Amino acid sequence: MTARARLFRAPMTIASLVLVCLFGILAVVAPILWGEEALTARPTELLQGPSAEHLLGTDNLGRDLLLRTLVATRLSLGLAVLATLLAAVAGVLVGGLPAVLGGRVQRTFGAVINTWLAFPVLLLAMLVAILLGAGTTTAVLALVLTMTPSFARLAQTLASRVGGSEYLAAARMLGVSRRRQFTRYVLPNIAEPVIVNVTISIGGGLLALSSLSFLGVGVQPPDYDWGRLLKDGFAQVYNSPTAVIGPAVAVVLAGVAFGALGESLAGHLRGQDHGHTGGRRGPAPGPGPGSGPDGGQPSTPDTLLEVDGLSVAFPGEHGWVRPVRDVSLTIRAGEIVGVAGESGSGKSVTMMAIAQLSAPGAEVAARTLRFGDEDLTLLRGRALRGALTGVGVVFQDSLTALNPAMRVGAQLAEVPRTQRGVARRQANRDAVAALDAVAIPDPARRAGQFPHELSGGMRQRALIAMSQIGRPSLIIADEPTTALDVTVARRVMRLLRRECDRTGAAVLVSSHDIAVLGELCQRVLVMYAGRVVEDVPVDALRDPARLAHPYTRALVAALPDLDSDRDAPLATIPGEPPDPADPAPGCGFAARCALATDRCRAEVPELTGHRHGGRVACWHPQDREVVRS
Amino acid sequence: MSALDVTDLTVRFGRGAGALVAVDGVNLRVESGGVLGLVGESGSGKSTIARVVAGLRRPSAGTVTVDGRDVTGRRLPARERARLIQMIFQDPYSSLNPRMTVGETIEEALAAREEQDAAARRAGARELLDLVRLKATVAQAYPRQLSGGMRQRVAIARCLAVKPKVIVADEITSALDASVQGSVLNLLRDLRAELGLSMLFISHNLAVVRYLADRIAVMHHGRIVEEGPSDEIVHAPRHEYTATLVGAVPSLDNAGTDVLTRDEP
Numbered sequence: 001m002t003a004r005a006r007l008f009r010a011p012m013t014i015a016s017l018v019l020v021c022l023f024g025i026l027a028v029v030a031p032i033l034w035g036e037e038a039l040t041a042r043p044t045e046l047l048q049g050p051s052a053e054h055l056l057g058t059d060n061l062g063r064d065l066l067l068r069t070l071v072a073t074r075l076s077l078g079l080a081v082l083a084t085l086l087a088a089v090a091g092v093l094v095g096g097l098p099a100v101l102g103g104r105v106q107r108t109f110g111a112v113i114n115t116w117l118a119f120p121v122l123l124l125a126m127l128v129a130i131l132l133g134a135g136t137t138t139a140v141l142a143l144v145l146t147m148t149p150s151f152a153r154l155a156q157t158l159a160s161r162v163g164g165s166e167y168l169a170a171a172r173m174l175g176v177s178r179r180r181q182f183t184r185y186v187l188p189n190i191a192e193p194v195i196v197n198v199t200i201s202i203g204g205g206l207l208a209l210s211s212l213s214f215l216g217v218g219v220q221p222p223d224y225d226w227g228r229l230l231k232d233g234f235a236q237v238y239n240s241p242t243a244v245i246g247p248a249v250a251v252v253l254a255g256v257a258f259g260a261l262g263e264s265l266a267g268h269l270r271g272q273d274h275g276h277t278g279g280r281r282g283p284a285p286g287p288g289p290g291s292g293p294d295g296g297q298p299s300t301p302d303t304l305l306e307v308d309g310l311s312v313a314f315p316g317e318h319g320w321v322r323p324v325r326d327v328s329l330t331i332r333a334g335e336i337v338g339v340a341g342e343s344g345s346g347k348s349v350t351m352m353a354i355a356q357l358s359a360p361g362a363e364v365a366a367r368t369l370r371f372g373d374e375d376l377t378l379l380r381g382r383a384l385r386g387a388l389t390g391v392g393v394v395f396q397d398s399l400t401a402l403n404p405a406m407r408v409g410a411q412l413a414e415v416p417r418t419q420r421g422v423a424r425r426q427a428n429r430d431a432v433a434a435l436d437a438v439a440i441p442d443p444a445r446r447a448g449q450f451p452h453e454l455s456g457g458m459r460q461r462a463l464i465a466m467s468q469i470g471r472p473s474l475i476i477a478d479e480p481t482t483a484l485d486v487t488v489a490r491r492v493m494r495l496l497r498r499e500c501d502r503t504g505a506a507v508l509v510s511s512h513d514i515a516v517l518g519e520l521c522q523r524v525l526v527m528y529a530g531r532v533v534e535d536v537p538v539d540a541l542r543d544p545a546r547l548a549h550p551y552t553r554a555l556v557a558a559l560p561d562l563d564s565d566r567d568a569p570l571a572t573i574p575g576e577p578p579d580p581a582d583p584a585p586g587c588g589f590a591a592r593c594a595l596a597t598d599r600c601r602a603e604v605p606e607l608t609g610h611r612h613g614g615r616v617a618c619w620h621p622q623d624r625e626v627v628r629s
Numbered sequence: 630m631s632a633l634d635v636t637d638l639t640v641r642f643g644r645g646a647g648a649l650v651a652v653d654g655v656n657l658r659v660e661s662g663g664v665l666g667l668v669g670e671s672g673s674g675k676s677t678i679a680r681v682v683a684g685l686r687r688p689s690a691g692t693v694t695v696d697g698r699d700v701t702g703r704r705l706p707a708r709e710r711a712r713l714i715q716m717i718f719q720d721p722y723s724s725l726n727p728r729m730t731v732g733e734t735i736e737e738a739l740a741a742r743e744e745q746d747a748a749a750r751r752a753g754a755r756e757l758l759d760l761v762r763l764k765a766t767v768a769q770a771y772p773r774q775l776s777g778g779m780r781q782r783v784a785i786a787r788c789l790a791v792k793p794k795v796i797v798a799d800e801i802t803s804a805l806d807a808s809v810q811g812s813v814l815n816l817l818r819d820l821r822a823e824l825g826l827s828m829l830f831i832s833h834n835l836a837v838v839r840y841l842a843d844r845i846a847v848m849h850h851g852r853i854v855e856e857g858p859s860d861e862i863v864h865a866p867r868h869e870y871t872a873t874l875v876g877a878v879p880s881l882d883n884a885g886t887d888v889l890t891r892d893e894p
């Protein structure tokens with residue numbers, strides 16, 4: 001609802017909406033109020049210029065031109081709306097129905113629409129005029145015929161997306177009738193863009209109809225629309241030049257109003273699709289009261305990355321939302337560190353903030369953000385970009401992370417070319433060598449292919465190759481294996497591990513599967529509700545009794561393995577993770593933790609050094625008994 | 630007695646010499662009240678089999694019968710096929726109509742069961758939500774308001790509403806978090822005990838399949854390379870490829886070791 005409220009605050013929307021409403025009111029009341037008078041001929045006042053009595057003058061029968069312009073609103077707009085709606089209905093049927101009628105029909109209709117679209121508009125209008133003779137019906141019909149195919153094309157594109165969707169497949173499997181598939185599944189899911197398009201098209205339709213009337217093909221006397229008024233005015237343009245002003249202004253104003261309203265609705269829809277968040281709401285809160293500079297791990301000489309008190313906030317519907325709070329971590333040179341946690345726990349936001357790739361609008365604050373010798377919080381512009389050439393990033397979705405319109409090899413070659421000014425030939429050779437290094441067979445041929453021609457596993461390898469080619473000392477890999485099946489995922493992980501052993505690069509890698517991280521990493525950071533709750537050396541994962549945080553224990557227990565007891569339920573974590581927009585005081589896990597006490601619900605536990613060699617943020621760490629025994 | 634029989638199923642994409650044989654002479658059988666697991670890496674043909682069995686694709690050769698009735702032919706009326714077989718999809722984000730509430734989605738499925746009375750349908754939807762451990766208030770929600778795990782429960786409820794003879798579940802937990810996956814698996818396990826479901830359960834993860842299935846069929850390049858009781862497949866694989874799959878399951882027992890880099894080139 002607030003998104004809708006925002007839409008109606010935009011000045012452009014308000015202006016066009018007011019205009020459209022005014023025209024609508026005019027179309028209804030003008031003929032009632034002035035219909036008679038606009039027809040009154042005054043033999044004594046023929047072809048007069050503007051006067052106090054007739055603001056826009058009179059025509060060759062002495063009729064008031066202002067009133068005629070106002071009264072013509074109904075016919076002009078009415079016809080435009082009628083033609084557009086007819087075209088929209090026809091287009092949606094032609095373009096949308098095939099989605100529920102199966103492949104062959106879809107192809108036939110597609111061909112029909114294409115041919116239709118290619119047909120010259122003017123020729124079509126002429127043909128109709130010749131066949132039916134000039135007149136209102138002719139004009140409307142011609143317009144419907146020319147507008148239908150573009151609606152059909154739009155509906156076809158939208159509907160084929162619905163047609164390929166699994167919810168429609170599910171409906172088909174339920175035996176839902178075709179008609180209902182269309183009305184209940186296809187139509188509601190394509191309605192919004194079609195409605196927007198109707199609004200835009202009314203403007204265009206109005207112009208087209210006016211042109212037809214102007215040319216004498218459309219509305220015929222004694223009826224009159226704006227186009228007809230323009231035609232009559234033009235005939236007298238040397239005697240009374242003001243005669244064309246009224247209808248001309250009306251046509252342009254109405255055309256622009258509908259077009260602008262449609263465009264701003266369309267802009268709103270696009271924004272919605274991209275999860276657009278609104279403007280700023282006051283300053284972002286700084287990093288919360290945290291463990292302080294000494295709360296993190298002590299940095300040793302070979303520390304590569306040191307992060308302390310990292311918080312990230314986004315503007316939300318009701319003020320700032322902070323999905324990452326007071327995160328601190330260090331990575332040593334060559335170390336492989338995992339980040340585990342369920343989706344929404346803040347893994348991606350944390351990693352992207354470290355790589356300085358936060359989404360626009362995000363507020364990133366940190367007490368310390370040190371990479372190598374550089375303090376990233378102090379660097380800007382070129383100096384920052386320079387420091388970041390030492391960081392390679394691997395994204396989860398290999399298809400969207402690569403430019404679909406660029407050959408894989410060329411994309412890899414970009415890196416050395418822009419970062420180190422390497423010549424193109426050499427850069428291309430580097431690219432092929434990098435693909436070869438990640439065990440992509442026939443690397444020279446693959447380099448010449450586009451991303452979609454590679455399988456998911458191969459694309460993920462290409463991304464790893466790309467992250468390596470700049471010879472980074474740190475690789476940040478956000479869920480690099482989540483979209484892959486276990487076999488392919490394993491190959492990708494093995495590759496990551498080998499590449500790092502070879503180049504000495506350190507890795508920060510996330511996954512929601514803690515077992516995957518256990519095999520790949522030396523240390524795992526467990527995140528919950530935007531905070532690091534446990535920082536644990538992986539050998540402790542082998543023996544769950546050594547795990548200190550109840551959430552880490554739950555994550556580990558939830559995984560089925562090849563020896564899980566099939567007669568007992570798998571361990572689960574009851575409840576849902578907290579909404580970052582509505583954080584509770586105290587420990588974020590308290591609402592789902594069986595061990596929560598009043599203290600847990602009131603005070604945030606600090607992340608402090610723990611006997612397993614890592615760190616824990618919990619008031620009641622669970623490994624106590626085991627260690628004592 | 631068998632609930633589902635897949636016989637000599639072959640599916641080709643494209644024609645002539647360039648055709649890709651996605652499924653190559655596959656035989657499968659799901660016992661009544663039993664769960665057959667189907668494992669294999671992506672691209673091995675699992676989902677193609679699922680779609681043919683569910684009637685969303687026509688096979689190039691072979692038959693699929695449920696309760697002895699051929700479900701691949703065109704002559705079977707949609708509603709009858711619906712009551713023989715239903716499918717649960719991988720991605721609960723795209724398998725629910727974003728413009729229908731959870732209640733409407735489930736009632737739609739109840740209508741397929743020829744339940745005409747609106748009040749009875751509403752009551753039925755409430756019962757089904759309860760069956761998949763969701764609150765009755767979820768009926769008014771739209772899919773976008775639910776978490777991934779909750780959506781998958783809705784998809785399961787929609788499928789159960791029809792009381793199909795056989796359920797095909799294609800990678801239904803792989804889009805979910807590890808911790809949410811557990812609760813969905815538990816739910817299916819309980820429902821199986823309560824309702825005696827017959828199911829073809831597809832996943833690339835052997836540990837997940839083993840937890841639910843009595844028998845497992847291993848698929849590789851469009852063929853079934855091994856089939857047998859779950860524990861035999863997992864603990865005493867006979868085919869080399871099965872052993873690879875067993876080795877690919879990430880295990881906490883390997884944490885901190887170099888198992889990852891040790892095996893295979």
Ligand SMILES: Nc1ncnc2c1ncn2[C@@H]1O[C@H](COP(=O)(O)OP(=O)(O)O)[C@@H](O)[C@H]1O
Binds near residue numbers: 277314342343344580
């Ligand atoms: N660009 C953004 N604008 C607003 N909120 C965001 C943005 N990106 C992520 N978030 C929110 O931050 C939280 C953490 O998300 P994320 O880091 O993606 O979690 P994870 O990677 O652990 O799944 C989520 O609640 C998410 O909705």
Ligand code: SF4
Binds near residue numbers: 590619
């Ligand atoms: S601090 Fe308390 S509520 Fe939080 S995880 Fe520890 S015991 Fe549970």
Ligand SMILES: [Mg+2]
Binds near residue numbers: 347348349478479
């Ligand atoms: Mg993420």
